Amino acid sequence: MKATIFPAIAMTLAFATTSCSHGGGEHLASLNAAYIDTTIPAGQDFYTRINKGWMEANPLTAEHARYGQFDIINDSCESRVKSLVEGLGATNPEPGSVADKVWTLYSQAMDTARRNAEGATPILADLKKIEETPADGMTDLFFWMHANYGSPFFGAGPMEDLTNSTVYAMYLDGTGLGMGDRDYYLLDDERNTAVRNAYKTLITTQMQNAGYSKEDAERITANVMKIETALAKDSKTREERRNIPAMYNPFTIAQVKETYPSVNWDRFFIETMGIETPDTIIVSDPKVMATASRLMSSLTDREIKDYYLWDYVSQASSRLSDDFVNANFEYSKVRSGVQELRPLWKRALGATEGALGEAVGELYVEKYFPQSSKDYMIGLVENLRSALSDHIANLDWMSDETKARAQEKLAAFTVKIGYPDKWKDYSSMTIDPKLSYYENMHNASMWHQAEMYAKWGKPVDRTEWGMTPQTVNAYYNPLANEIVFPAAILQAPFFDPNASDAENYGGIGVVIGHEMTHGFDDQGRNFDGNGNMVNWWTDEDLAKFEEKTKGLAAQFDAVEVLPGLHANGAYTLGENIADQGGLRVAMTAFLKSQKEKGVDIKSADALIDGFTPEQVFYMNYANLWANNIREAEIRSLTTIDPHSLGINRVNVTLRNIAPFFEAFGITEGQPMYRPEAERVIIW
Numbered sequence: 251m252k253a254t255i256f257p258a259i260a261m262t263l264a265f266a267t268t269s270c271s272h273g274g275g276e277h278l279a280s281l282n283a284a285y286i287d288t289t290i291p292a293g294q295d296f297y298t299r300i301n302k303g304w305m306e307a308n309p310l311t312a313e314h315a316r317y318g319q320f321d322i323i324n325d326s327c328e329s330r331v332k333s334l335v336e337g338l339g340a341t342n343p344e345p346g347s348v349a350d351k352v353w354t355l356y357s358q359a360m361d362t363a364r365r366n367a368e369g370a371t372p373i374l375a376d377l378k379k380i381e382e383t384p385a386d387g388m389t390d391l392f393f394w395m396h397a398n399y400g401s402p403f404f405g406a407g408p409m410e411d412l413t414n415s416t417v418y419a420m421y422l423d424g425t426g427l428g429m430g431d432r433d434y435y436l437l438d439d440e441r442n443t444a445v446r447n448a449y450k451t452l453i454t455t456q457m458q459n460a461g462y463s464k465e466d467a468e469r470i471t472a473n474v475m476k477i478e479t480a481l482a483k484d485s486k487t488r489e490e491r492r493n494i495p496a497m498y499n500p501f502t503i504a505q506v507k508e509t510y511p512s513v514n515w516d517r518f519f520i521e522t523m524g525i526e527t528p529d530t531i532i533v534s535d536p537k538v539m540a541t542a543s544r545l546m547s548s549l550t551d552r553e554i555k556d557y558y559l560w561d562y563v564s565q566a567s568s569r570l571s572d573d574f575v576n577a578n579f580e581y582s583k584v585r586s587g588v589q590e591l592r593p594l595w596k597r598a599l600g601a602t603e604g605a606l607g608e609a610v611g612e613l614y615v616e617k618y619f620p621q622s623s624k625d626y627m628i629g630l631v632e633n634l635r636s637a638l639s640d641h642i643a644n645l646d647w648m649s650d651e652t653k654a655r656a657q658e659k660l661a662a663f664t665v666k667i668g669y670p671d672k673w674k675d676y677s678s679m680t681i682d683p684k685l686s687y688y689e690n691m692h693n694a695s696m697w698h699q700a701e702m703y704a705k706w707g708k709p710v711d712r713t714e715w716g717m718t719p720q721t722v723n724a725y726y727n728p729l730a731n732e733i734v735f736p737a738a739i740l741q742a743p744f745f746d747p748n749a750s751d752a753e754n755y756g757g758i759g760v761v762i763g764h765e766m767t768h769g770f771d772d773q774g775r776n777f778d779g780n781g782n783m784v785n786w787w788t789d790e791d792l793a794k795f796e797e798k799t800k801g802l803a804a805q806f807d808a809v810e811v812l813p814g815l816h817a818n819g820a821y822t823l824g825e826n827i828a829d830q831g832g833l834r835v836a837m838t839a840f841l842k843s844q845k846e847k848g849v850d851i852k853s854a855d856a857l858i859d860g861f862t863p864e865q866v867f868y869m870n871y872a873n874l875w876a877n878n879i880r881e882a883e884i885r886s887l888t889t890i891d892p893h894s895l896g897i898n899r900v901n902v903t904l905r906n907i908a909p910f911f912e913a914f915g916i917t918e919g920q921p922m923y924r925p926e927a928e929r930v931i932i933w
Contacts, residue, residue, distance in 0.1 A: 276858040279749035280742045280757060281870055283859055293920030297900040300869050301876035310878045312590030315582075315886075318877025318896060319743055323722045327614075327738045331599055331720055334613040348609045351681040355605055355694070358687035359598030365687055366571045370460045372688040373566050377460060380558050388551055389514065391558065397522040398696070400561035401425045403481075403542040406522070408706045410729040412498050412532075415781035416710050420519075420528040422506075424538030426481050426557075428453075428474070428564060431890050435475075435482035441885050448584035450475060455577040456563050459570075473556040477545060484541040488890070489820045494776050497534045498783065506531050510539055512546035523703045569601075569688040587882030603718060605681075605694035608674040611719035611737075615669045619719065619737035624668045627735060627758075631665050634762045637839035638831075641933055647794045655778070655786040659769060662779030664712070664732035668740075669719040724761055726768035728777040733765040743873050752863040755840035756870035760832040763839070767831025767933050771824040772799055801930040802826055805905075809898055811884055817898060818888060825893045829903045831933040833871060837909060840867060864913040872900045906930055 285303030292299055310317050335356050343349035358364070376399070383391045395402055403426055411419035429435065434445050450471050457467035491497065507515055519527045533539055546554070567574040579591050591597075603610050642648070642656045679697040681690050705711075712730050717723060719737040726733050742749065745758040768774045775795065778784040787795070803819030806826060811817050819826070844851050844863070851863045858866050875896030879887075884895065894902070904910045905924040916923050 276750045278753065278859045278861075278866070280744075280746045280753040281866065281873055285876075286869070291920065292914035293916035293922045295901065296868075296904060296914075296922055297872055297875070297897045300872040300900075304873070304876040305878050308876075308878065310880065313588065313592050315586035315588040315883035316877055316879040318879075319874055320722055321877075323738070323741050323744075326741065327720050327722055328596055328599055330618060331603070331610060331614060332595060334617065335599065335602065335610065348606070348676050351676060351679060352602060352606050352609055354681050354683050355687075355690060356598050356602045358683070358690060359601050360594060361687070362572055362594065365569075366573075368686060369571050369573070372570065372686040373460065373563065376562060377559060380555055380562065383555070385551055388554065389517075391555075392513075392546075393517060393521040395558050395561065396518070398692075400558070400565055402558055402561050403546055404539055406518070407702055410710050410781070412494070412729070412777075412783040415729045415777075418705050418708070418710060419530070419532050420706070421532045421534060422539055423534035424481060424485050424542060426542070426561075427478055427485065428560070429478075431488060432482040432485045433889055435479045445585050448581050452577055452581040453560055455580075456567055456574060457559065459567075459573045459577060460559075460563050470556040470559055473553045474560045477549070477553065477557050480545060481538055481541055485538045486535050488892075489818070491535075492773060492821065492824065492892075494773050495783065499533045499536055501531050501533050503527055503529055503531065506533070509536075510543040512543040523706065525703065525706050566688055566692075569691045585882065586886050587880030601691065603720070605691065605698075606676055606679075607718035607720075608670065608715075609676055611669060612673055614720040615737055619668050619740070623737070623740055627667045627740065628665065630759065631667070631733070631762055633839045633843060634759060634766060634835055635660060635663065637842065638763065638766050638835045638933070640838060641831075641835055645933075647798070648791050649788055652787050652791040656770065659731065659777075659779040659786070660766070662731055663766065663769065664730060666715065666732060666734040668735070668737040670715045671713055724765050726765040726774065727781075728769065728774045729781045731769065731777065731779055731781045733762070733769075735762070735765075743870060750858050750863070750866060751840060751843060752858060752866035753870045755836050755843070756867035757874060759836035759839060760871055760874070762832070763835035764828045764832030767828040767835065768824065770831070770933055771827040773824050795932070798930055798932050799823055799827065802830070802906075802932065805902055805930065806894060806898060809902060811888055811895060811898075812881060815885060815888060817894060822892055822894045826899075826903065827932055829894075829899050830906060830931075833868075833903065833907060834931075834933065837864075837867060862913065864909065868904065868910055868913060872904075875899050 282304070285301065285307065287299055287302040290299040290302065308317060308322075314321070335352060338349045338353040339357065341349065343353055379394075380391065392402070396406075404422055405425040406420065406422050408418040409421055411417050427435070429445065429449050434442050434449070436442075453471040453474055454464070454467045457470050458464060462470065486497075501509065503515065516527045519525050549557075567578055575591070579588075582588055639657060639660055642653055642660065645653065648656070676697075680693045685693075710730075712732075715734060715736075716725060716727060717734065717736050721736045722738045722741075724733070724735045724739055739745075739761065740758065743753070743757050744761060745754055749757075769777075775787070776783050776785070778786050785792075803823050803826075806817045806819035806822060809817040840863075841851070849856060856863055861869065877896045879895070887893075887895065893899070901922065905922055906929045908926075908929075910916070911923060918925065
């Protein structure tokens with residue numbers, strides 16, 4: 251979607267009940283025992299003990315800045331989807347059909363010869379329009395940009411009202427930072443300076459690719475940096491943006507008009523969204539909105555046009571010739587350390603799925619996701635829900651009053667597994683092989699934008715999905731109080747029908763527990779069982795919760811991920827809470843399931859390739875996060891990713907969990923051991 255509105259608050263796994271019980275003498279299925287380095291004691295570095303062999307067997311290739319278990323599964327899914335999409339071409343789909351649209355976009359994405367021949371031609375008319383707009387047409391140009399090609403200065407759009415999630419509210423939020431995070435603009439250390447310089451080079455290069463002289467391209471670069479840096483200075487930090495209540499600032503339309511007078515707001519809503527002016531608007535970041543309004547009224551027309559030119563070229567660049575694509579890649583090399591472009595077919599698939607994701611998802615589900623898998627997951631989710639209920643009931647720091655409300659929220663969780671109950675209808679999307687790839691992708695973008703704007707004034711559709719079925723991930727959406735597990739995540743090492751219960755609970759079981767715990771993390775805890783932002787905590791319980799979360803954040807803050815660079819415990823807090831909760835709840839569910847089946851996990855018959863079931867549970871969890879990663883990507887992710895690095899999702903999280911110590915005989919004095927008084931247990 252074009253518009254950037256209120257920050258997404260669906261919590262992802264980022265980068266899942268179990269198999270039937272087996273008899274004694276089981277063998278590992280998801281785990282490869284050969285990868286375990288038994289010379290490294292579990293109490294020294296558990297992550298490396300389990301994953302060293304995997305890391306050696308899966309070295310980074312030039313196209314990856316990071317490569318891990320998620321990528322292996324994603325590679326498998328991409329190969330499946332490639333086969334499905336390319337199979338459409340062999341069927342000679344009817345012109346105008348959804349199958350034809352999928353095949354056309356994929357084919358055009360693969361056709362670099364045509365794009366290279368076209369060069370910048372598909373965008374020249376629009377660039378000329380921007381350049382030739384007279385002074386009295388600058389307001390019209392602003393509306394045209396917002397309606398079609400970007401979100402200069404700020405973003406706007408409908409999203410569920412945080413306090414009444416059955417209806418849509420209108421949100422305004424600051425945007426316009428091409429590098430994404432404010433630190434890239436404001437910090438002068440070696441890393442941020444390098445990324446900033448690479449970004450300047452990117453702008454200059456792309457504007458030259460678009461036909462501008464070097465002198466003009468450098469002027470455009472300077473003006474873009476002037477504007478984006480000013481916006482960055484007054485933007486909330488990434489840590490501040492985790493404070494959801496502070497992002498909810500209702501303004502009457504009269505207040506918006508008075509506070510941000512540089513925009514004709516009645517025209518804005520009519521001309522960019524096709525709706526009447528809302529009575530109330532939620533301003534997510536009032537300070538940066540004020541800066542945007544000030545800039546719009548104080549900048550020269552030339553400065554504003556240069557800003558628009560880059561906004562336009564930036565959104566178009568990945569859909570144009572190799573010169574544009576390669577310039578983007580040179581910037582990525584500096585930012586993430588990646589050394590080689592992803593294969594063309596992978597990029598083509600990604601673009602096609604971005605435009606017609608659920609159409610591709612229907613094909614995927616039909617071939618690769620049987621109803622039995624969906625039914626099986628439903629049972630496992632209920633096992634995990636029951637286990638989390640037990641944890642809430644047994645908390646020693648929470649009052650009975652707050653516990654009762656937490657139980658109400660847990661009971662109200664909606665569960666979505668595999669694929670949507672109803673699929674998107676793409677029949678009105680215009681995809682024409684006679685048009686350029688850029689034009690078709692722009693049509694797809696406009697279709698999605700219109701779909702979003704059409705929600706205004708209608709009840710919220712709780713059947714919608716935020717991910718496609720072929721996505722290897724999962725998420726919790728607090729505004730719907732729902733946990734969602736796309737079909738593609740149900741693969742080893744997360745889930746394997748031939749694996750032991752211990753492996754599957756340590757895999758997909760932890761994923762389920764992780765997403766459930768997001769409902770009670772530092773952001774999710776702000777919402778009730780109906781998805782409304784309501785404080786259901788007593789003051790005393792909330793104070794205890796916040797004290798515990800400060801302790802957990804401090805544990806991650808203490809980790810030096812690279813010399814002189816520490817993890818960001820505040821920014822990654824929600825995911826760290828969910829990791830810990832997922833581990834603890836999944837183990838409880840696993841132990842209950844074995845007891846119900848009459849399995850004595852302490853017996854010799856329960857051993858799995860010589861390991862106890864508890865050991866296998868924790869080993870498979872560590873196995874989920876096996877990866878190799880470049881130093882530049884470590885620095886980048888530490889800046890922009892709300893998830894901790896894989897090694898810390900294992901080693902730091904497990905150091906709070908007593909059953910882990912017991913499973914491996916880890917004792918005081920070993921690096922993995924954390925004294926009981928220093929452990930932080932939340933859920």
